[in-house]
Amino acid sequence: RALRAVLALFEIMSGLRVNFHKSMLVGVNISESWLAEAASALSCKAGNMSFLYLGLPIGGDPRRLDFWEPVLTRIKNRLSGWKSHFLSFGGHLILLKSVLTSLPIYALSFFKAPSGVCGLGVRQLREFNIALLGKWCWRMLVDRGGLWFRVLAARYGVERGHLR
Known part of the structure; x- marks a missing residue:
């Protein structure tokens, strides 16, 4: 919920909208289960550190x-x-x-x-x-x-x- 609230504040302050279908959540030094849960809550994909x-x-x-x-x-x-x-x-x-x-x-x-x-x-x-x-x-x-x-x-x- 905190991540979604931060992103909602970002949208309000910047006027930009986050496209969760194109977004990817990448974790550093966190468990895979937490990353998967957070990605599910945000309706985006979970990724690893190697990407383009x-x-x-x-x-x-x-x-x-x-x-x-x-x-x-x-x-x-x-x-x-x-x-x-x-x-x-x-x-x-x-x-x-x-x-x-x-x-x-x-x-x-x-x-x-x-x-x-x-x-x-x-x-x-x-x-x-x-x-x-x-x-x-x-x-x-x-x-x-x-x-x-x-x-x-x-x-x-x-x-x-x-x-x-």
Whole structure:
């Protein structure tokens, strides 16, 4: 009941409405039975920590290859729609630019782009990626007490004062 009351207050204060059919309740450090009961009370689905949000995986380890599998599959599916082996080098470049620019930009602000993707004049991707990652480096230096830093430190560990 408390969850439903909080969400009702959110609806009143923001003017937005929660669509419970599209919503998913994800629990961290709670029992599966409580999560299932809460999801049932809210008339939504119960989920686990590994899910896609705006096309990107959430809740996994970005250092593992299987974390990136949904993103790679999505790119491969988009590229396979074209008969790319009949395209010239310029055609390949245009296709690559189209696929890369349609991916969420915020992904580049969290993860280092693969080195094979950089170059080819694709929006100076490497420099753009480094600039976005630099924002997090700056935050790490000036806001070490912030919740986001504590979460990352707990997840990845700290070695000699730096995140691993």
